[in-house]
């Protein structure tokens with residue numbers, strides 16, 4: 001039996017991380033296409049169309065589906081009789097693979113990992129380390145699950161130890177309803193039920209690597225209590241009306257995956273890990289014959305669609321001449337095509353601005369009457385001015401709303417997902433507006449960016465303040481100047497009565 005070498009592991013894991021950065025899994029493309037075809041809410045249908053067009057563009061261009069190219073999550077199942085020809089800890093080996101993949105010259109991926117997480121939060125600059133789990137299994141080979149998990153969906157992870165008499169579906173449905181849209185639905189829910197607190201979380205994460213097969217399951221009918229639970233949760237969550245990007249619609253989840261394990265008689269641990277529209281994972285086996293060969297999807301796997309129809313009546317906005325009166329005329333749910341200059345800034349930039357204001361220091365740029373886009377783009381290659389540059393979750397910037405709107409005079413905020421009530425009130429008080437771009441359509445969004453330059457905080461890397469010049473950047477009015485939120489009105493409109501058991 002030939003030995004599995006360190007080189008086989010590094011080549012395979014590095015290739016896998018590159019592969020999943022631009023290829024959605026086939027089952028995901030199929031499920032998203034079916035959901036798009038069935039969607040009746042125009043806003044959700046348009047968002048899904050952008051996700052699918054972006055997915056095909058990323059596959060063709062070999063550029064990331066999402067600007068959040070994720071943290072590498074790796075599970076290695078090592079056969080007890082496998083011949084391993086390596087000396088270093090597996091963590092070091094997979095970290096080398098991560099470095100190679102994320103610093104690839106042709107398709108650099110975004111470095112999103114920070115060390116010293118509760119202190120300085122220094123970017124490690126190569127996305128290492130990976131989150132590695134190792135299991136010993138029967139056999140002579142080593143199986144790998146490689147995924148790249150984005151921060152927005154990871155942040156929405158929930159865990160509870162329920163009373164053994166509690167209903168798991170009730171907890172999941174209530175939790176998803178309260179979770180907001182920062183996890184970029186439509187996506188997949190991974191559930192780990194039972195075991196211990198740590199075991200439940202690992203099971204939920206690993207459940208997300210199973211193929212999407214809800215349609216097949218529905219056709220053949222559930223054969224186990226887990227399969228019944230999957231369909232019940234899926235139907236009840238979709239009846240909530242949350243829809244794509246939380247804009248209101250009939251599909252919020254494409255599938256619900258469940259792993260369970262025996263647990264303590266007094267406990268019912270349940271972990272819920274959502275996966276976003278940038279679902280990225282691949283599975284391969286090493287048997288000593290060489291690195292893994294991964295099979296890409298076929299271009300015919302994507303539906304033919306032209307989302308631009310949805311924009312033909314869109315209002316064109318000149319950001320360089322924007323007035324508060326114009327902002328006041330925007331309607332919730334309306335599509336805008338933005339042209340002109342906007343500033344960028346996200347978590348680290350807001351934190352630093354707050355510190356500088358407290359210390360009375362001058363800021364590198366004036367935000368007065370400017371639009372700010374919450375984004376951390378991927379570095380450009382070739383002729384690009386910027387790499388994929390989709391929106392990040394705006395909710396994290398809510399605590400800075402008064403500072404940005406009242407103290408600094410920002411007029412427009414652009415991101416994704418809902419805002420909190422205090423931010424909505426601050427928007428209305430200041431005659432500002434909040435716009436959303438589609439999370440998970442980052443490569444498509446980046447096509448609208450014609451120029452990019454860093455104006456401040458360069459040391460923050462992707463979190464620096466940039467100025468983008470955009471042309472026809474598509475966005476939706478999510479909170480208008482009167483404080484009406486489409487993330488409240490959309491789901492209300494598309495909510496359906498709970499399906500009968």
Ligand SMILES: O=C(O)C[C@H](O)C(=O)O
Nearest residue numbers: 068150151152376392393
């Ligand atoms: O970090 C990002 O670019 C986005 C993040 O994944 C988010 O969804 O908020």
